[in-house]
Amino acid sequence: MKNLLDAAFDEHQQTIDRLRRQSDLILQIAQVWRVALKNGNKILFCGNGGSAADCQHLAAELVGRFVKERKGLPGIALTTDTSILTAVGNDYGFDRVFSRQVEALGRPGDVLVGISTSGNSPNVLAAMAEAKKQGMITVGFSGGTGGKLNGAADVCLVVEAATTARVQEGHILVGHLLCQLCDEE
Incomplete structure (x- = not known):
C-alpha cells in the first residue's frame, strides 16, 4: 500500500510540474475570463462525471466567492438542471444536452x-x-x-497525464488558479 501511495504522489507531482510549464497559457485563459466578466458576460461550464462536478465547483467559486469578498460573478454549470438534462437527452439525445443549453443561454462574448x-x-x-x-x-x-x-476550443489546456485522476487533479488546480486570478481583478 505504501508503494501505491508513493507512486500516486510521484505521478501527481510530475503532472503538476508539467502543468506549471503552461503558466503562460493559464494566464491567457485568466485574461479571457477576466475580460468577459469585466464586459458583463458570463462563463458557462460543461463536462461529464467528475468533470461535471468540477463544473459545478468552479461555477460556485465564481457566484459565491473564491477567497476575497467581492460581487458575485456570473458562472453557470450546464450540468445541474436535471429537468433540462433529461428533457433534452430524451428529445434530442445525450450528445445535445450541453449544446442546446449553449444555444439558449450563450451570447457573444460569453x-x-x-x-x-x-x-x-x-x-x-x-x-x-x-x-x-x-x-x-x-x-x-x-x-x-x-x-x-484540443482543436475544437479556441484555447485548450491539456493536462499531460495518463490517468484520469491525475488529469482531474490538474483541472481543479487550474480552475482554482483561474478563480484566484479573477479575484485579483
Whole structure:
C-alpha cells in the first residue's frame, strides 16, 4: 500500500510540474475570463462525471466567492438542471444536452469552458461547436494528448497525464488558479 501511495504522489507531482510549464497559457485563459466578466458576460461550464462536478465547483467559486469578498460573478454549470438534462437527452439525445443549453443561454462574448479528461466527449464537442456559432469564446480543459477538444476550443489546456485522476487533479488546480486570478481583478 505504501508503494501505491508513493507512486500516486510521484505521478501527481510530475503532472503538476508539467502543468506549471503552461503558466503562460493559464494566464491567457485568466485574461479571457477576466475580460468577459469585466464586459458583463458570463462563463458557462460543461463536462461529464467528475468533470461535471468540477463544473459545478468552479461555477460556485465564481457566484459565491473564491477567497476575497467581492460581487458575485456570473458562472453557470450546464450540468445541474436535471429537468433540462433529461428533457433534452430524451428529445434530442445525450450528445445535445450541453449544446442546446449553449444555444439558449450563450451570447457573444460569453465563455464556454468544456471539461473532458479524454478530450473526446461528444456532448462537450457539440457544445463547443454551438458556442462558436453563438460568438462565444471557447476554452477546453483536456488530458492526455488533448483529444479532439484540443482543436475544437479556441484555447485548450491539456493536462499531460495518463490517468484520469491525475488529469482531474490538474483541472481543479487550474480552475482554482483561474478563480484566484479573477479575484485579483
